[in-house]
Amino acid sequence: MPSNSKLKTQNSKLLLYKFIATAFGSGYSPVAPGTAGAAVGVLMLWGLSEVWPGQFSGGWPQAQWLLVAILVFFFLGVKASQKLEPEWGHDPSRITVDELVGVWVAMLGVPVNWLNLLLAFGLFRLFDIWKPLGIRKLERLPSGWGVMMDDVAAGVVAAVILHLFLVLKLES
Numbered sequence: 001m002p003s004n005s006k007l008k009t010q011n012s013k014l015l016l017y018k019f020i021a022t023a024f025g026s027g028y029s030p031v032a033p034g035t036a037g038a039a040v041g042v043l044m045l046w047g048l049s050e051v052w053p054g055q056f057s058g059g060w061p062q063a064q065w066l067l068v069a070i071l072v073f074f075f076l077g078v079k080a081s082q083k084l085e086p087e088w089g090h091d092p093s094r095i096t097v098d099e100l101v102g103v104w105v106a107m108l109g110v111p112v113n114w115l116n117l118l119l120a121f122g123l124f125r126l127f128d129i130w131k132p133l134g135i136r137k138l139e140r141l142p143s144g145w146g147v148m149m150d151d152v153a154a155g156v157v158a159a160v161i162l163h164l165f166l167v168l169k170l171e172s
Helices: 004-021 033-051 063-088 097-106 114-130 143-171
Strands: none
Touching: 004 063, 033 097, 033 114, 063 097, 063 143, 097 114, 097 143, 114 143
């Protein structure tokens, strides 16, 4: 039988995995937890852009900070999903860190303002729910990889469309 201190450590780690997997608790939303997770991602980007406006002004030189955050939360999401799969099953709706990362991918290289955030949010959610272009097949990847990769792919499609929109908007 494990010692009391070992159980406390295991329980603390499990709580941390749940906090990460649910994108800071948004996965417990009784209505549309995926949308709630994406909304947390939007609010976090907006908040960060208010604190460090130069780092979120758009363009690829500034995108390095967001890319680091995407990579960190991607791998944390994979690990947390893997750890929670025995308890929660594969890709339960409570896991929303994938939506948080997906909306960040959609905003990569895009200036952070409310119009762009709303466009990224809407496009990302559309492609996350619809899952065109083989995105659905990514869900079949094992364990946490499938949980995260379909949302990254939906974010990439949303980013391409958002960038095209911004280019066309600048040209007109």
